[in-house]
């Protein structure tokens with residue numbers, strides 16, 4: 001049987017939408033699950049999760065206290081890899097929070113050219129992935145360099161789902177107040193600067209709420225910022241970029257996972273993805289457990305920084321819808 005390209009594309013979109021609906025249902029359900037025993041869930045005709053007995057053949061996912069969500073045999077195999085990618089985030093709750101970083105880089109390790117041109121290093125599927133991460137997380141963090149270069153909106157306009165709290169780290173309070181995140185009102189924005197670097201009036205960019213923090217080992221007391229965000233209910237934090245900001249969170253040991261999407265292009269020079277303290281010996285280097293997902297022409301490494309690579313995932317490549 002042959003298929004028209006348009007019917008294949010429609011089927012693909014339908015599967016991606018169904019998988020995303022399941023991801024959101026699992027995400028929303030996590031905070032309500034408190035029982036110590038494993039709990040299993042199936043999908044009803046309306047696509048809502050309904051409890052079933054553990055081991056039930058129709059169960060699509062099981063919740064394990066302390067371990068979070070795991071997919072079960074009843075899930076449609078065509079949806080499984082997309083759902084699986086997001087389970088660590090869907091499993092995070094106020095008592096088991098998560099902070100995740102993501103960068104899209106070239107084969108030679110850059111996220112933008114010297115001039116700051118970065119739209120886009122990775123492809124459309126990775127862009128949609130970033131919007132999904134925003135939708136699943138309570139807060140999205142970017143550095144001032146990203147706001148200055150891209151004037152991003154940091155919303156979820158490419159996928160159904162809520163906008164997160166937008167957090168901009170501008171240590172020396174250099175940004176003007178006319179960027180989207182400070183003016184558009186599409187989601188709340190928290191503007192963070194370092195108290196010591198600013199004398200005189202506190203900055204007040206547009207409609208943003210302002211938070212002054214101390215300076216830490218990487219210029220900003222990021223641990224204090226994470227504590228502040230947790231205290232206001234942000235169990236899931238997404239550090240979206242740029243390289244300076246994701247590297248600072250990584251170096252400070254504040255990331256639970258880091259995702260690196262590698263795109264098949266060479267930039268030759270520009271803004272580096274990771275800037276980390278150099279190791280002398282390869283045996284001293286961090287080798288996290290990882291999973292690999294294909295997104296169009298890009299390869300996404302999903303690294304679990306709380307697990308060692310020894311005996312962990314086999315790194316098999318799964319195609320994300």
Ligand SMILES: NC(=O)c1ccc[n+]([C@@H]2O[C@H](COP(=O)([O-])OP(=O)(O)OC[C@H]3O[C@@H](n4cnc5c(N)ncnc54)[C@H](OP(=O)(O)O)[C@@H]3O)[C@@H](O)[C@H]2O)c1
Nearest residue numbers: 103104112116118143144145146148149241242243244245
């Ligand atoms: N591919 C991706 O995944 C991805 C994601 C996000 C962003 N990007 C790109 O990455 C680049 C930004 O990344 P980055 O590592 O350079 O910085 P960043 O992590 O976004 O921001 C960190 C630092 O940028 C500095 N900064 C640079 N230019 C600035 C300006 N004009 N105004 C205010 N502060 C400025 C600030 O440091 P000081 O005040 O200490 O100087 C700030 O603390 C942009 O080109 C953006 O398009 C790529």
